[in-house]
Amino acid sequence: MNKALIKLIIAAVSFVLLSLTVVQVYWVKNAISVEHTNFEDKVNEAIPNVIYKLEKARAQRNLAEIINSQSRMANFINSMDSINNILYNELVRIEEPEDIEQLIRNSFMASEVLKKLVGNKKPFGTEKLLDKKLLDSLLVAELRNKGIQAKFVYGVYSTARNKMLIDNSGKYGAKLLKDSFVFTLYPNETNRNPDYLMIYFPWEIRYLMKQMASIIFISIILIIIILMIFIYVIRVIVWQRRLSEMKNDFINNMTHEIKTPISTISLACEALFDKEIKKNHLLSENYLNVINDENKRLDGIAERILRAATLDSGDFILNMTKVDVHQIIDHVINTIGIHVEVKDGKIIKDYRAKNATVKADRIHLTSVISNLIDNANKYSPKKPEIKIITENVAGGVLITIRDKGIGINKENQKKIFDKLYRVPTGNIHNVKGFGLGLSYVKAIMERHGGKVRVESEFKNGSRFSVYLPFSDD
Ligand SMILES: Nc1ncnc2c1ncn2[C@@H]1O[C@H](COP(=O)(O)OP(=O)(O)O)[C@@H](O)[C@H]1O
Ligand SMILES: [Mg+2]
Known part of the structure; x- marks a missing residue:
């Protein structure tokens, strides 16, 4: 529709x-x-x-x-x-x-x-x-x-x-x-x-109204009921429309993201069939590396989508261990920091938390931090300037990831944690994504008894804070 x-x-x-x-x-x-x-x-x-x-x-x-x-x-x-x-x-x-x-x-x-x-x-x-x-x-x-x-x-x-x-x-x-x-x-x-x-x-009018009270009352009630049903139906239609749009976007994005590694792999394979290249060990090893990398990328995509599916069914198990938040952030910066450097940007760390040890699932927490830093980078079109602050607040650790990117307006701040939701940018989608990251972050934080919050101003950067409570034991 x-x-x-x-x-x-x-x-x-x-x-x-x-x-x-x-x-x-x-x-x-x-x-x-x-x-x-x-x-x-x-x-x-x-x-x-x-x-x-x-x-x-x-x-x-x-x-x-x-x-x-x-x-x-x-x-x-x-x-x-x-x-x-x-x-x-x-x-x-x-x-x-x-x-x-x-x-x-x-x-x-x-x-x-x-x-x-x-x-x-x-x-x-x-x-x-x-x-x-x-x-x-x-x-x-x-x-x-x-x-x-x-x-x-x-x-x-x-x-x-x-x-x-x-x-x-x-x-x-x-x-x-x-x-x-x-x-x-x-x-x-x-x-x-x-x-x-x-x-x-x-009180003639009041007297006449009293005689008519039941008719007037029933009319008003009927009109209100019709109005409420109408509002509800329109809301459902609008919501359905949004959902179908988001699904379309998702499929387009996914096809696009999967197609690139697949075509790269097929090109590399074609090259490897070439007898000249087969003889050149260095070159063929290079192509094999390309295939390996692209394969890993495909695996990552499949992983992200599957994770969203399991989040939905709710039957994922957390493997809770004592983890050092600072260590996890350092690890993430090591793996994805390169993307920031490519864009001539920088990541500033400000570790203020004296006690940064919490009980959490290491892999999921790493993914959460990685998602947030990745977003901060992705949605800063020029020279990303990302600041990561940790502090001890009442009963836990607060991790804040700040960027000076495109920002999010109030209206969209409410929706970005919905699954598949991406802030509409017209028909130009220069930043790739499935709209699954923040819904994943939210679900994981809730399972940890924590919270995630956004503060942002359109065109003036965003600040995502993640709160993790200390465990009781
Ligand atoms: N740091 C940020 N700055 C501006 N917009 C953001 C930021 N993080 C998330 N968003 C908006 O929220 C949407 C949802 O984010 P996410 O769930 O991670 O999906 P994805 O990154 O795959 O688009 C993004 O599409 C983007 O519009
Ligand atoms: Mg994301």
């Missing part, structure tokens, strides 16, 4: 996922708006019931008042009658004119007293008639009746007096004036300025 195709798939799936999310959001919004209408309908059914019941209660009270005042009026007339009777009798008996005056004054006072008793009733105001407790309980009951449990605030506004008669909105005062449901109280009365009942649900 090539890069462009992967990008295309990522783009396509991202697009589909995004669209899916948009569609989901659209549906949820739609559902919320349906719920909202539903909610409004319920409120619009419930509140007229409240108003009807209020009106009924008021009518009852009005009637009671009327009956009450009528009976008072009857009393008044009765009283008036008896007063008139008394006055009449008095009038009949009057002899002095002052008495008439007195009588008139008395009768006037009596009528005033009676008037007070009956009382001159003012017309009924909403304020007086609206029983807040009744309104409250009616609202709760009717809304609940329609299945609405949401918290609400309300107020009654009088246009006649231009003020709120009842207001329990608290901090939602502004909202109550702006966003509330509004109903006319006493819709049957046309002759007066209307009063309005306003009701506002502060």
Whole structure:
């Protein structure tokens, strides 16, 4: 699968996922708006019931008042009658004119007293008639009746007096004036300025969301699951691609590395068949040496690849003995130092460790050091300058191999210990290798209870440190 195709798939799936999310959001919004209408309908059914019941209660009270005042009026007339009777009798008996005056004054006072008793009733105001407790309980009951449990605030506004008669909105005062449901109280009365009942649900959205919670939750979970699967699949594809690239590189490199000694050997063999050369002992010995060297090189390659295979299966046995780290480093420098000298480079030793004896597998440890020095040399294009430092740190020996070569960026530092991984250099592979060295170093160090670490800066050289613990005995 090539890069462009992967990008295309990522783009396509991202697009589909995004669209899916948009569609989901659209549906949820739609559902919320349906719920909202539903909610409004319920409120619009419930509140007229409240108003009807209020009106009924008021009518009852009005009637009671009327009956009450009528009976008072009857009393008044009765009283008036008896007063008139008394006055009449008095009038009949009057002899002095002052008495008439007195009588008139008395009768006037009596009528005033009676008037007070009956009382001159003012017309009924909403304020007086609206029983807040009744309104409250009616609202709760009717809304609940329609299945609405949401918290609400309300107020009654009088246009006649231009003020709120009842207001329990608290901090939602502004909202109550702006966003509330509004109903006319006493819709049957046309002759007066209307009063309005306003009701506002502060948590309406939260209430609607609660009704929708399961749908929203399931949508989100599904989208997250799809997203996670998608990310996982893309990661696997990218990883597989990298692996197949690395395998290709490996096979190319290997073919190349094997081909050179093979062709050299076949050339040497051809020469040896030549009768002239056969006669010349010095020359033929030279060719034999070439064959021998190239054969050793082939053996080395086979050895390296096989070692990687056995590392994988994990069943390699370490032959642990007491070894002197300094001695091993010296040995490695003796064998591969020549490659550094060829490039006009140098190896500087700085042995600071007082105690450099550890328990380790001599052959593997030699290979580890050799791999690291070989890398330091290989990845220093000009005059390699390699410094090898040993020191004693807590409970062991630390070997640091420093070079001033091409360096490794942060991103690649994490990957170089992976098997077959080589820092990509485009299509130019001027430095040969299989990408097996550092994974081998890591595996061996772990088996020794040690560690390997890299510090590096791109273009500014690298520093590989190997830590080997002292053995317990
Ligand atoms: N000293 C170094 N300086 C720069 N890059 C390095 C160094 N050592 C290792 N690398 C990078 O790490 C990769 C893996 O190293 P290694 O496993 O030894 O494989 P190989 O040397 O066969 O390529 C190398 O291909 C190289 O890109
Ligand atoms: Mg290497």
